[in-house]
Amino acid sequence: MINLLNILAGVAIPLWLGYLLTTLLAPRGLFKTLPQLAIGYGLGIGVLSQVMLILGILEIPLNLHNIRLPLICFITLLTIYYYIKMRELNSLQEKPAQSFNPSFPQQCLMFLMYLYIGYNILFMLWRTFYFPIQHWDAIATIGFKAKVIFFDQTIHRLNLPWGSYPLLVPFTESWTAFNLGYWDDILVKTPFPLFSISFLIIQYSFVKNVTNKLGGMFSLCLTLSSSFYIIHSGIGYREIVVCYYTCVSVILLLMWNKNPHTGLLILASFFAGFMTFTKLEGTGYLFILYVLFLFILKRKKDLTFPDKTKHLVYFILPGFSICFIFHLYKYFINVAN
Numbered sequence: 001m002i003n004l005l006n007i008l009a010g011v012a013i014p015l016w017l018g019y020l021l022t023t024l025l026a027p028r029g030l031f032k033t034l035p036q037l038a039i040g041y042g043l044g045i046g047v048l049s050q051v052m053l054i055l056g057i058l059e060i061p062l063n064l065h066n067i068r069l070p071l072i073c074f075i076t077l078l079t080i081y082y083y084i085k086m087r088e089l090n091s092l093q094e095k096p097a098q099s100f101n102p103s104f105p106q107q108c109l110m111f112l113m114y115l116y117i118g119y120n121i122l123f124m125l126w127r128t129f130y131f132p133i134q135h136w137d138a139i140a141t142i143g144f145k146a147k148v149i150f151f152d153q154t155i156h157r158l159n160l161p162w163g164s165y166p167l168l169v170p171f172t173e174s175w176t177a178f179n180l181g182y183w184d185d186i187l188v189k190t191p192f193p194l195f196s197i198s199f200l201i202i203q204y205s206f207v208k209n210v211t212n213k214l215g216g217m218f219s220l221c222l223t224l225s226s227s228f229y230i231i232h233s234g235i236g237y238r239e240i241v242v243c244y245y246t247c248v249s250v251i252l253l254l255m256w257n258k259n260p261h262t263g264l265l266i267l268a269s270f271f272a273g274f275m276t277f278t279k280l281e282g283t284g285y286l287f288i289l290y291v292l293f294l295f296i297l298k299r300k301k302d303l304t305f306p307d308k309t310k311h312l313v314y315f316i317l318p319g320f321s322i323c324f325i326f327h328l329y330k331y332f333i334n335v336a337n
Contacts (some may be wrong), residue, residue, distance in 0.1 A: 010179030018044025020078040025263035035205035038198035046274035049168040056155035064178040100212045113217040120224040128234030132185035138236035146173035158335045166277045196233035199244045245275035265314045273322030
């Protein structure tokens with residue numbers, strides 16, 4: 001029971017932080033509670049990783065108190081600001097949901113899809129919490145690094161195995177262990193199925209909005225038909241995390257294309273930045289996302305050139321800053337990519 005409460009605390013802090021940020025940035029009524037929580041989890045973990053990086057750069061010991069204190073202060077300020085803005089938020093009207101009345105064959109099909117999706121999620125959770133960390137990269141480039149950070153409470157100026165690799169995933173495992181109070185080769189994998197399930201929720205919400213519930217369910221069945229996706233949701237590799245950040249950033253850009261709200265661009269940029277802090281390839285993916293956004297801007301004939309430039313800055317600045325800080329730190333301590 002104590003382990004469960006500690007795990008829940010490790011999930012709840014970044015989740016509430018990310019949920020507040022998502023609520024304040026996204027237009028009112030665009031996301032329902034569940035997809036907003038799914039976006040908030042990844043956003044909160046990303047902010048947590050940046051806090052841990054800054055503490056590591058400043059050589060402040062990485063322990064539960066030092067990490068939790070700035071997060072709780074930030075959450076407190078955001079909560080106060082959120083409740084001050086509640087009247088303004090409540091004054092905006094939410095868009096009515098599109099009605100979908102499935103026929104009896106469609107209902108039968110959706111029931112089978114529910115069973116298939118539920119089975120795969122349960123299997124994913126079983127794999128995560130039955131086997132310890134045992135795969136090569138999960139041990140050599142992530143788990144070992146996370147264990148050093150947990151016991152030594154420092155990033156050793158990146159004098160770690162594969163020190164040039166981004167630290168979001170090792171930080172996430174270390175954060176889980178800090179909340180537990182000890183290292184557990186199984187429980188430190190808790191964030192991975194949460195990332196996977198969060199992405200499934202966001203994918204379903206997005207596809208359902210552009211098609212219907214049946215289309216959303218079918219899209220999840222297609223995703224879960226991939227053995228690669230299922231396996232990587234529970235073995236402690238970076239792939240499922242970079243999948244989450246990359247795809248959610250693209251989804252947010254596509255949503256901005258239909259609903260040009262500045263907050264969506266900033267959210268997309270944050271997710272793109274956290275993508276670069278997950279894998280080295282993320283820096284390359286970042287420029288691919290810039291090309292995608294330039295293509296979207298080019299097709300928007302209703303925007304003037306100054307407006308397009310302003311939107312481009314909104315999208316580039318947060319994500320590039322996250323990417324630049326880590327690369328700059330590696331440059332100053334002479335760690336080659």
